[in-house]
Amino acid sequence: MFYVSRQTVGRHRALYAGSFIALAVGVFLLGLAATATAATIAYDGPLAASITVTTLGSPDTPPEQLRVPTTDADVSGLQTVLSMVGTLAGFITIFVIASTFAFAVASRRREIGLLRLIGATPRQVRRMILGEALVVAIAAALTGAVLAQLATPLLLSKASYTELAPVKLEPASPWVPLSIAVGAGVLVAMLGARSAARRAGRVGPIDALREAALEPPRIGPVRIAFGLLFLAGSITLLALIRPSTGEGVMPLAMFTPMLLVIALTLLAPLIVPWISRLWSLPLTRWTQVSGLLARSNVIAAPRRSASLAAPILSISAIAGSMVLSLSFAADSAEAAIRDAVRAPVVVAGSQLSSTTGVAAADAGIPLQFVRISQDDAQLEDAEGIDPAVAVRTRQLTPIAGDLARLTGNTVAVGKETAGFEHYRVGDEVPVTFLDRTSAKLRIVAIVPDAFGANPTFLVPLELARKHAPTAEPERIFVLPEPGVDLVGKLDNAVPAAEWEAEQAAGVRKGDQFGLILLLGPAALYSAIAIANTLLMGSLQRRHEFVTSRLLGATPAQIRRMVLWESSLVGVVALSLGTAITVTVGILIRHALTSGVADVPVTVPWGVLLGIAAICLTLAVGSALAPTTYILRRSQPSGALD
Structure with a gap:
C-alpha cells in the first residue's frame, strides 16, 4: 500500500505541492526555533558573572542548586520568544496540513470512489491516504530541517547583542533539535491527515459515477462534538480574562484566540454558509450572475470553503488579538505611569x-x-x-x-x-x-x-x-x-x-519589537499557506472551468466569478477573525485598565487593516492567477476529456 501511496503522490504532484511547501516551511520554523534554543541552552555565560543558590524545595520537590546570571548576559528572553514562535508555527502547521489534506481528499472523491468500485476496502483507502501523508511529510520535514540548519548561523548572528540576547551566540549540535523538529513535522502531518483519511474511507463506490463534485450536506457528529468542546474551553478562557488574573492576562491573549480558531475551524462547514449568505446579499445585487455563482459555489462546498478560510482565519485572529492586546497593554502602562508620579x-x-x-x-x-x-x-x-x-x-x-x-x-x-x-x-x-x-x-x-x-x-x-x-x-x-x-x-x-510620555513610548517600542519577532515568521508562513491553499483550490477546478466555457461562459465571466468567490471566502474568514480580535481585545482592556482612570484608547488601525488587506489580497491573487493560467491553456473541448 505504501508503494501505491508513493505512486499517487507522484501522479498528483500539483495537488500535494502545497502540502509539501506548507509542511517544509513549518518544519523550517520549528527547526530554526529548536536550533536557536539549543544555542541559548549551550551558552552558560561567564562563571564569575553568576550566583549559585539553592531553592527552598517542597514536600514534592527537593532543594536544587541553580546558577543565576547576574549580568546582562541573560538569554531567557530569546528563549521565551523562540518557544512562542515554535508554538505558533506548530499550531498553524496543524491547521494548514489538515485543511490541505482535507481539500485533497475532497478533490479526489471520484477517484477514491473508483478504487472502492474495483474492490478497495475502507481500511485500504485510509492506509493509502496516510501513506501519502507520510511520503509528503518525510520529504518536507527533511527539506525543512536542512534549510533550518543552513539558516541557523544567520539567525544567531542577527539575534546576538540584541535586547533579547546581549551576548554572542554560537550554533550548538543540531542533531537533537532537528530530530525533534522532523519528528514534530511528521507527527503534525499524520495528525492533520488522519481526519482526511477517515473521511476518504467513508467514500462509497457510487461516488465513482458522480460528475458533480458535490460534498455531503452534513459534517460528522464527532467533529461537531469536538468543535463544541473547544468552544466551551474557549469560553472558559475568556471568562478567566479579568482584573484578578494578573500576569496571566497576556498569555491568555495568545492562547484564547488559538482555541477559538480550533473551534470555529471545526464548525466552519456549518458557520461559513450562513455568514456567506449575509455577505453575499450586496454582492448578488451588484454583480448579478457572477455574484450568484460565487455564492452558490461557497455554499454548495462548505468543506472546501472552510479549508480555504482556515489559514486566513488563524492568522487574522491570532495576529489581530495580539496586536490589539499589546496596544491596550501599552495604554494601561501609560496611564499607570501617569497616576504613579506625583512630582511635577x-x-x-x-x-x-x-x-x-x-x-x-x-x-x-x-x-x-x-x-x-x-x-x-x-x-x-x-x-x-x-x-x-x-x-x-x-x-x-x-x-x-x-x-x-x-x-x-x-x-x-x-x-x-x-x-x-x-x-x-x-x-x-x-x-x-x-x-x-x-x-x-x-x-x-x-x-x-x-x-x-x-x-x-x-x-x-x-x-x-x-x-x-x-x-x-x-x-x-x-x-x-x-x-x-x-x-x-x-x-x-x-x-x-x-518623562511619562517617553516611558510610554519605550513600552510601545519594546512591544513592537517583540511582536515582530513573534508574529513575523508566523505571518510569513501563514501568507505562504494562504497562497498554497488557494492555488490548490483553483488548480483542481480545471474541469469545472472548462465545462463552464462549454456552456457559454466567457473567460472574463469565470475570472469575475473566481474573484467574488475568493473575496467572499476571505471576507467570511476575516469576519470571524475580527469577532475573535474584538472579543479578546475588549476583555483584555477591561482586565488591564480596571481601577485606572482616564486610560487612553490606542487602536492600531493601520496594522489591523494591513493584516486584513494582505490576507484578502493573497486570497484573491492566489485564486485568480491559476484560473487565468487554466483558461489560457484550456479549450471548451477539454470538458470531454
Missing part, C-alpha cells in the same frame, strides 16, 4: 545641580538581588527608597500593610507579583544580593504597580546603599517649593508629563 519635575541623572527651590527629591538607589522560591530563583530589579520622601513624589499608597515600616531587612512588593506568588504582609522572601550575602526580607506592604516608575520590589534606602554602595540614582523625582519653576533651573530636568 523629573531629573534624568544621579545628582541635582542645585537644591534651591526643591521641597523634596526622591533619588532612589537601584539594585538587584536573586529571589529564591521553592523550585526556582530569579534575578529581580529593586530600588532603595526613603518612604517619607517617596510617598510625596510617587503614588505609593499601600494596598495592604504600612510603608512606614520599611526599615531594616524589609521589602514592599508590587501588587501583580504579590498576587502571582501568593505573598502576604508578614511573609519572608529569601534573597541573595549581588555581593553574595543572603537575607530574608519581611514583606511590610503591598504597593500599586507602575512599570517605569515603581519597580516590583522596594527596599529601605540604607539596605540598598549597604549592598550596592556604588550604585547611583537613574532618575530623581523632584517636588518644587510652591511657586518655583525648576525645569529651567535644574540640569536635565523635564516636566513629568514629558
Whole structure:
C-alpha cells in the first residue's frame, strides 16, 4: 500500500505541492526555533558573572542548586520568544496540513470512489491516504530541517547583542533539535491527515459515477462534538480574562484566540454558509450572475470553503488579538505611569545641580538581588527608597500593610507579583544580593504597580546603599517649593508629563519589537499557506472551468466569478477573525485598565487593516492567477476529456 501511496503522490504532484511547501516551511520554523534554543541552552555565560543558590524545595520537590546570571548576559528572553514562535508555527502547521489534506481528499472523491468500485476496502483507502501523508511529510520535514540548519548561523548572528540576547551566540549540535523538529513535522502531518483519511474511507463506490463534485450536506457528529468542546474551553478562557488574573492576562491573549480558531475551524462547514449568505446579499445585487455563482459555489462546498478560510482565519485572529492586546497593554502602562508620579519635575541623572527651590527629591538607589522560591530563583530589579520622601513624589499608597515600616531587612512588593506568588504582609522572601550575602526580607506592604516608575520590589534606602554602595540614582523625582519653576533651573530636568510620555513610548517600542519577532515568521508562513491553499483550490477546478466555457461562459465571466468567490471566502474568514480580535481585545482592556482612570484608547488601525488587506489580497491573487493560467491553456473541448 505504501508503494501505491508513493505512486499517487507522484501522479498528483500539483495537488500535494502545497502540502509539501506548507509542511517544509513549518518544519523550517520549528527547526530554526529548536536550533536557536539549543544555542541559548549551550551558552552558560561567564562563571564569575553568576550566583549559585539553592531553592527552598517542597514536600514534592527537593532543594536544587541553580546558577543565576547576574549580568546582562541573560538569554531567557530569546528563549521565551523562540518557544512562542515554535508554538505558533506548530499550531498553524496543524491547521494548514489538515485543511490541505482535507481539500485533497475532497478533490479526489471520484477517484477514491473508483478504487472502492474495483474492490478497495475502507481500511485500504485510509492506509493509502496516510501513506501519502507520510511520503509528503518525510520529504518536507527533511527539506525543512536542512534549510533550518543552513539558516541557523544567520539567525544567531542577527539575534546576538540584541535586547533579547546581549551576548554572542554560537550554533550548538543540531542533531537533537532537528530530530525533534522532523519528528514534530511528521507527527503534525499524520495528525492533520488522519481526519482526511477517515473521511476518504467513508467514500462509497457510487461516488465513482458522480460528475458533480458535490460534498455531503452534513459534517460528522464527532467533529461537531469536538468543535463544541473547544468552544466551551474557549469560553472558559475568556471568562478567566479579568482584573484578578494578573500576569496571566497576556498569555491568555495568545492562547484564547488559538482555541477559538480550533473551534470555529471545526464548525466552519456549518458557520461559513450562513455568514456567506449575509455577505453575499450586496454582492448578488451588484454583480448579478457572477455574484450568484460565487455564492452558490461557497455554499454548495462548505468543506472546501472552510479549508480555504482556515489559514486566513488563524492568522487574522491570532495576529489581530495580539496586536490589539499589546496596544491596550501599552495604554494601561501609560496611564499607570501617569497616576504613579506625583512630582511635577523629573531629573534624568544621579545628582541635582542645585537644591534651591526643591521641597523634596526622591533619588532612589537601584539594585538587584536573586529571589529564591521553592523550585526556582530569579534575578529581580529593586530600588532603595526613603518612604517619607517617596510617598510625596510617587503614588505609593499601600494596598495592604504600612510603608512606614520599611526599615531594616524589609521589602514592599508590587501588587501583580504579590498576587502571582501568593505573598502576604508578614511573609519572608529569601534573597541573595549581588555581593553574595543572603537575607530574608519581611514583606511590610503591598504597593500599586507602575512599570517605569515603581519597580516590583522596594527596599529601605540604607539596605540598598549597604549592598550596592556604588550604585547611583537613574532618575530623581523632584517636588518644587510652591511657586518655583525648576525645569529651567535644574540640569536635565523635564516636566513629568514629558518623562511619562517617553516611558510610554519605550513600552510601545519594546512591544513592537517583540511582536515582530513573534508574529513575523508566523505571518510569513501563514501568507505562504494562504497562497498554497488557494492555488490548490483553483488548480483542481480545471474541469469545472472548462465545462463552464462549454456552456457559454466567457473567460472574463469565470475570472469575475473566481474573484467574488475568493473575496467572499476571505471576507467570511476575516469576519470571524475580527469577532475573535474584538472579543479578546475588549476583555483584555477591561482586565488591564480596571481601577485606572482616564486610560487612553490606542487602536492600531493601520496594522489591523494591513493584516486584513494582505490576507484578502493573497486570497484573491492566489485564486485568480491559476484560473487565468487554466483558461489560457484550456479549450471548451477539454470538458470531454
